[in-house]
Amino acid sequence: MRPATGKGRVLLALLVSAGLLAEGSALAASASPVPGVAATTTLADLTRDLPKQGGLFDLWRDTAKGRVLLGVSTLEQPFLLVSSLPYALGSNDVGLDRGQGGEMQMVHFERHGNKLFLLRDNTAYVANSADADERAAVRESFAAAVLWTGEILATEGSLHLVDFSSFLLADRHGVSARLAATRQGNYQVDTARSAVLAEQARAFPDNLELEALLTFSGPASGEFVRQVAADAASVALRQRISMVRLPALDSGWRPRSYHPYSGGFDVSYFDFATPLASSIDVHWQVRHRLEKIDPSAPVSKVKKPIVYYVDRGAPEPVRSALIEGASWWASAFEKAGFRDAFRVELLPEGVDAMDIRYNLIHWVHRATRGWSYGNALADPRTGQILRGAVTLGSQRVRQDILIAESLLAPYGKDAPADRAQLAEQMALARLRQLAAHEVGHTLGFAHNFAASRHGNGSVMDYPHPLLKLDGAGKPSLADAYGVGVGPWDDYIVRYIYGDFGQGEQEQQALAALRASAHQAGMQYVSDQDARTPGASHPDGLLWDFGADSLRSWDQLTAVRQRALSGFSYDVLPAARQAGELEARLVPVYLLQRYQGEALARLVGGASFDSTSAGDIRAGSALAGTRVTPAAQQKQALARLSDTFTAEYLALPAALLDVLTPPAVGYERGREYFASRMASVFDALSMVEAGAAQTATFLFDAERLNRLAWQQARDARQPGVDTVLAQVLGKSWQRGAVPASVAGGEAVQLAANWVVLDALLNVLDSGKLHPQVAAQVRGGVQQLAAWLQQHPGQGSTAASRKQAAELILAYLHDPHSVKLRTLPVIPPGAPI
Structure with a gap:
């Protein structure tokens, strides 16, 4: 008999319950539950x-x-x-x-x-x-x-x-x-x-x-x-x-309104319930919940401290460096009125590192070096941080050691025994700062790339090692990185976490904090105004150092020249394959890459405050933009133009003679200069990368547009024609290269072609204003005429002839010419 299903089963059950059908009969048996049928299956x-x-x-x-x-x-x-x-x-x-x-x-x-x-x-x-x-x-x-x-x-x-x-x-x-x-x-x-x-x-x-x-x-x-x-x-x-679980909104903790000068992150949404005269665009500061036990006390212990845990997978001495560096924030919270409010510990054994209840500093391995991150997971309604998660790439510390060894040359016969240890000490100092930096993000703090103008102004800046020459004229890494948080860090902790009461009392206290920070000269420039090649703010700089970009450039120029003149296998541990010397040459050769960007920011530079209308009316912040003075712009342009010369770009002959191809079992990777010469070192590709480093920033369309506008308003300012005249005078239109420069003519021609390719590419980008494009077009047309009038000799003659033909062909019909992209530059950041 086929078992009853559906309505039939219900009817049979009723017959049994009414006594009209024996419970053990065959018909009743057909009404027994069928495994897997939801109608007879309970939660139990x-x-x-x-x-x-x-x-x-x-x-x-x-x-x-x-x-x-x-x-x-x-x-x-x-x-x-x-x-x-x-x-x-x-x-x-x-x-x-x-x-x-x-x-x-x-x-x-x-x-x-x-x-x-x-x-x-x-x-x-x-x-x-x-x-x-x-x-x-x-x-x-x-x-x-x-x-x-x-x-x-x-x-x-x-x-x-x-x-x-x-x-x-x-x-x-x-x-x-x-x-x-x-x-x-x-x-x-x-x-x-x-x-x-x-x-x-x-x-x-x-x-x-x-x-x-x-x-x-x-x-x-x-x-x-x-x-x-x-x-x-x-x-x-x-x-x-x-x-x-979402945090309760009626628990006594209040979200804090975001301000552009707070130095923090925000969460935002459009609130259609705001009064008609108010903005519907609502922004809250991102921050952990932190409450004093005694709100009336200037300094008080807290109800629940903020605790971060370090990944047990981090080895020593890395582990101790991470704990020490991340713990720097405790002093800033103390100054803001919170005692024992922040601490860093090793993750207890057996604890699930991915449990969202724990703030974690993860030590992460990758195949190549890369960026580290700090991620604050926050309530989208209020900005309350529920978890901080830091990702620290393990290979960054090895890159710092490589750079230090490349500058200190600690493996020579006459090198002091402790010099190799200095390289590791520098790398650990950088790691402490990195731990503080990424934890800062998870506390709700954004980058401030202007803080380096005040020395160790903030761990939320990207720091370049402080390099100089010692008394013997050798590169020194003494005190390469700062220790502890800086004045800006004290400000942002107090601003974002400080307890100032409620309502108007809180707003007045925060306004006074902002005014005091402005009066102290603290500028705030974060990612959106700092990362693009054409960015304008001369103080929003990644990986720079010093209050004066021109002076820092000159200081690094001396370090670079000394490091290259003495560059040898003394920078390489004995067990490493000889071809790795090339990889160690890269950061030394491009040592000024970030300070070069700092000089480019002065050209067409314009500074401004990230602020609010209220602070402008109150006089604590300034409206508008301030153009970099003409004298500074011209000095920066002169130094940058020099980087296109063979004298700057060529390597010493003694160094060229010892560079050895990668050994069997090894190959060039992304950390090397490119090569079009099979296995041997390609000095021309190196020169092209060096020239491209400057050209990328100097010939950016946004920068050229600003230069044209600044000169239109003030004829004393350098314009597009100034840039073209200065750069071409140091490249295509320069005189003969001194014979003392190894491969000088070939080096100069390699740089010249990068300059021309950069100019044609910016013309072709469609990003220049028409009148600015007309200036650049006129400049390259004049260059073509000059090249025809000055044909030169030998390989120079061949390049000048082809360059003139390329320019004229492009100006006649841009679509008929396939432009070259700028050479690949080996990665510098992160350091």
């Missing part, structure tokens, strides 16, 4: 023998079937969701690093029919109003997103049981998108080779931690994936999903 049946953990959501771990069951009882209740990578790719170029956190999202569960939906709220558009209808009007105006749906397996009261495994097995971190964006190919999760790691699942009162092993299947065609993966066609990573 589904979770029997499964360990349960109570927390933000109830959690059952089914390790036998490799699944995670959630009990959801609060619907329409928002919480936070974030992904991270406990096990990662190991490629700096792709950027999927161990410990990397994803975007913090506010989400909630909804029930529709027999399914549970997980939706992402649109936190960019809100109405912070007590009126439910007003809130609903905004919510209904902007689209949310459905992240997942799952069938409800059982319901008990308000508790709905779902299998959350399919959510965990999807690419929630954006791994596929990242691989595609870095041109590694189209990768997708292969669910057959992926698994929910049920044994790793943990539930806590305020968070759930869920993990899965994901296998990404792809074409194995990308260079970066092939470089690091065991099998580039089958990339296995681990994805963590953290579900986090």
Whole structure:
């Protein structure tokens, strides 16, 4: 007999209960529950023998079937969701690093029919109003997103049981998108080779931690994936999903309004419930919750200190350096009125480093050196930081040692025995500063690239080692990096975390802090005004040092000349293959790359304050921009023009004669100069890279546009014609190169071609204003005429003839000429 199903089973059950059918009869037996049929399956049946953990959501771990069951009882209740990578790719170029956190999202569960939906709220558009209808009007105006749906397996009261495994097995971190964006190919999760790691699942009162092993299947065609993966066609990573309770809004802690001069990050959204005369664009400072035990005391202990933990995978002496450097922030919090408010410790053994409850400093390995990061995961409604996660690339410290050894030459027979130790000491000093810097980001602090104008003004700047010549005329690294946080750091901690009361009292105190910082000469220039080649602010500089860019340039010029004149195998440990000398030559040859950018900022330079209208009216900040004085611009231009000369770009003959190709089993990598000469060192490629370093910044379209405008308003300022005359006079139109310069004519011609390629490329970019493009076009046309009138001899004659023909052909029909891109420059940053 076929078992009864559906309505038939219900009827049979009624007959048995009424006594009209014997319970043990064959017909009654057909009404017994069929395994797997939801109508007779209870929550207790589904979770029997499964360990349960109570927390933000109830959690059952089914390790036998490799699944995670959630009990959801609060619907329409928002919480936070974030992904991270406990096990990662190991490629700096792709950027999927161990410990990397994803975007913090506010989400909630909804029930529709027999399914549970997980939706992402649109936190960019809100109405912070007590009126439910007003809130609903905004919510209904902007689209949310459905992240997942799952069938409800059982319901008990308000508790709905779902299998959350399919959510965990999807690419929630954006791994596929990242691989595609870095041109590694189209990768997708292969669910057959992926698994929910049920044994790793943990539930806590305020968070759930869920993990899965994901296998990404792809074409194995990308260079970066092939470089690091065991099998580039089958990339296995681990994805963590953290579900986090939202902080209560009525807990007494108040968000702080963001100010452009605060030195911090912000979270923002459009609030349509603000008064009509107010801006709907609302910004809050990003910061940890920090509360005094005694708010009335100038200095008080805190209710809950901010604690950061250092990755147990960091070895000594790195581990101690990280703890020491990150701990520098404690002094700034003390000055801001918070005693014992900040500390750094080693992560206790056995603690899950990816648990979102812990602020972590991760020590991360990659195939190549790369950037470090500080990520503050914050409540999108208020800016309250819930977790700080730092990623420190382990190879950076080795690059610092390489640079130090390349300058100190500690392996010569007559070198002092402790000189090699000085290199390690310098690298550890840099690591302390780096730890403080990245932790600063996770505390809510942005870069300030102008702080170096005040010496050790801030750990939130990018520091260049303070290099000079000692009494014997040799490069010195004594006190290469500062110790402790600086005046700007004290200011931003006090501004963002200080307790100043409420309302108008708080606003007045913050305004007074800003005025005092301005009066002390503290400038604030962050990323958006500092990173592009054509950026204008002369003080927003990465990796520079000193209050005067011209003086620092001259100081580094002396160090570079001395280091190159004595550059030898004394910079290389005895066990290293001889070809590595080339890699160590790169940072010395390009030693002035960052200070060269500082000089370029003076050319067409314009400084300004990041401020508010109120501070301008109060007189604590200035409106508008201040053009760099003409004399400074011309001095900077003269020095930069010199970098196109053979005298600056050529290597000493003695050094050229000892450079040896990479040994068997080794090859040139990205840290070397390019070569078009097979295995031997290519001095011309080196020269081209050196010339391109200056040309990239000097011939930027934005800079040339500013120069033209500044001269239009003030004829005393240098203009586009000044730049062209100065550079061409030191390159194409210069006199003969002295015979004392090794390969002088060839070196000069290599630089000349880079100059011409840069000029034609900026003309071709379409970014110049028409009248500025006309000036540049006229300048290169005059150069073509000059080259025809001064044909020169030998190889110079051949280059001048071809250059004139190229210019005229391009000016006649730009589309008929294929322009060369500027040469590749070996990476400098990060250091």
